C-alpha cells in the first residue's frame with residue numbers, strides 16, 4: 001500500500017509547512033508498527049494560468065494508477081475521526097493505494113471530483129488550501145493513533 005497527498009500549489013517555508021511536516025513525520029513513526037507506509041506529498045503548479053482544467057491534468061499525473069482517489073471538498077462527507085481511521089485501515093487491509101487530493105485557489109475540477117471514490121469535507125466552510133493540508137495531515141496522524149490505541153484521540 002502507498003499513501004499520497006497530491007496538492008495544488010507550493011507550500012513555502014513557514015508555520016503551515018512546519019506543521020504538515022511534523023504531522024507527516026509523526027504519522028510515519030506511529031504508522032510503522034501498523035503497516036501504514038510514510039505519506040508522500042506531491043505539489044503541482046500550473047504556471048501558465050490554465051485554471052482548474054490544467055491543474056486537474058497535473059494532479060492526474062501525480063495520482064498513482066489504481067489508487068483510490070479521495071478529494072478534499074467542502075461539499076463532501078464529514079466522517080468522524082474514528083470512521084476515517086477505519087477507512088484507512090480498510091484500505092491498508094485490502095492493500096489498496098490511497099491518494100488524497102487538495103485543490104488550489106480555484107477549487108477542484110468537477111471531472112476529478114466526479115471520479116473520486118470518496119469526497120471528504122472538513123466542514124462546510126471553505127478553508128485556505130494550505131490549512132487544509134495541515135488539517136488533513138493532522139487527521140491522518142490522529143487516525144494512526146486511533147488504530148494504535150494511543151490516548152491522543154479522545155471521544
Ligand SMILES: C[S@@+](CC[C@H](N)C(=O)[O-])C[C@H]1O[C@@H](n2cnc3c(N)ncnc32)[C@H](O)[C@@H]1O
Pocket residue numbers: 071072073074075101102103104105106107108120121122123124125126127128129132
Ligand atoms: C480555497 S479552496 C477552493 C475553494 C473554491 N472556491 C471552490 O469552490 O472549490 C482550496 C481547496 O481546499 C480544499 N478545501 C477547502 N475547504 C475545504 C473543506 N471545508 N473541506 C475539505 N476541503 C476543503 C479543497 O480541496 C479546495 O479545492
